[in-house]
Amino acid sequence: MLGMIREFLNQLLSGLLFVWVGGPLWVKDYLLSELSWNVYLVREWFDQCDAELILTIPSSRQTVPDRLVWHYDAKGVVQTLHMEHGSVCDWLAPCLGNLTKKNASLFLILVWFVWKERNKRLWNGRFASLDQLAFQVTSFYHLHMSVQAPSRRVVGRRNSQWTPPCPGWLKANCDGIYDASSHSVGIGVVVRDSSGSIVGVVCSKVRWVSNPQTIEALAYRAACSLLDRFGLAPVAFESDCQHAVTTINSQGVNTSLLGRVYEDISTMLGSLRGSYLSYISWNANKVANLLDLH
CATH class of the missing domain: 3.30.420.10 (Ribonuclease H-like superfamily/Ribonuclease H)
Incomplete structure (x- = not known):
């Protein structure tokens, strides 16, 4: 489970928790005088995956102003996404209904710790290592599960074979x-x-x-x-x-x-x-x- 948590956090820390810290805001700022992409600047301010995607976008051969547009599909048709739920909780409830109780608990704990880490990075400039964050999530999950299941305290028993602990322990x-x-x-x-x-x-x-x-x-x-x-x-x-x-x-x-x-x-x-x-x-x-x- 620790490996799964670590991989999930790795994806979030390298993507969703990316904090913009003063890079150019407009497309024109990432173009050279000959209107081609400034590869060095793009790779400096974007992660590898995003940078490679940006560099595949053909630029105009004219000096044109930036514009904000809705994203369009493969046929060029502009569409908007409609929210079917009035709040995040309304959306989250059916999602959690598709998970087991343990996985739903783990998901909520992961989301909570990711949000805490995001705030620490954005507002306090503090960065926890991936291993530290994964262990913190694991610890909180085990503590949560220990409350859900009755504890078992056995002192002095001499088992001839190793036995696993109770759920949550x-x-x-x-x-x-x-x-x-x-x-x-x-x-x-x-x-x-x-x-x-x-x-x-x-x-x-x-x-x-x-x-x-x-x-x-x-x-x-x-x-x-x-x-x-x-x-x-x-x-x-x-x-x-x-x-x-x-x-x-x-x-x-x-x-x-x-x-x-x-x-x-x-x-x-x-x-x-x-x-x-x-x-x-x-x-x-x-x-x-x-x-x-x-």
């Missing part, structure tokens, strides 16, 4: 492995939605760490950091290290060497509403185990 599996030859640690995190689709992945290496508890704690922090960065929630975190799960879920101040790491995890968990940690078997954590090897 994400599941993050994390693990770490020690490489004695390089004295480094490989950390793997994979985040998936209720359909099993991968939403995010982290593969990283940390040097000079050999304690198993430290390895697992760093893996948990990497997982929380990824989801906290993009505000994705709620999340069911899973790990095959029972000691780390028990320690992180415990209350009170932790004054051990890993105390600060656990504090980081708790702080980020607090911002991920409804999220929790649970222990699973090694077999149910295979994808994260494979990631940390790389």
Whole structure:
């Protein structure tokens, strides 16, 4: 789903969200003295698709004033489009009726975020990256779906196989492995939605760490950091290290060497509403185990 959202946003950000910032307004300004298109200027002020279409339009061989006209069809007949609905809501209602409830929700969320991004660009001069916007849409969609479906909280269940989270939830599996030859640690995190689709992945290496508890704690922090960065929630975190799960879920101040790491995890968990940690078997954590090897 994330890939679909990213592609949709890419089309909008390169087209519908294009903001005119001071280019020439009239056709005559894009013509050279010999009345041919100024190719450089056209390509400077229009995106590639529009520029190529403009350059295919034959220009007049006479110096003529610009004029505003209704667009005509292939036969040269001028037509106007008639609005059959009195408002945008009247038009939107039957469109949404053709979509499933989930797709209708996703469509409205996409439109809302596109409008917000358009306003930020136009009025504040702020530009969010495509990945950031896609993750924000995904996060809000998952949060919306979590409200629509009853939550399922299972702590301490030891599944022999990976199971998807409830609709509207994400599941993050994390693990770490020690490489004695390089004295480094490989950390793997994979985040998936209720359909099993991968939403995010982290593969990283940390040097000079050999304690198993430290390895697992760093893996948990990497997982929380990824989801906290993009505000994705709620999340069911899973790990095959029972000691780390028990320690992180415990209350009170932790004054051990890993105390600060656990504090980081708790702080980020607090911002991920409804999220929790649970222990699973090694077999149910295979994808994260494979990631940390790389």
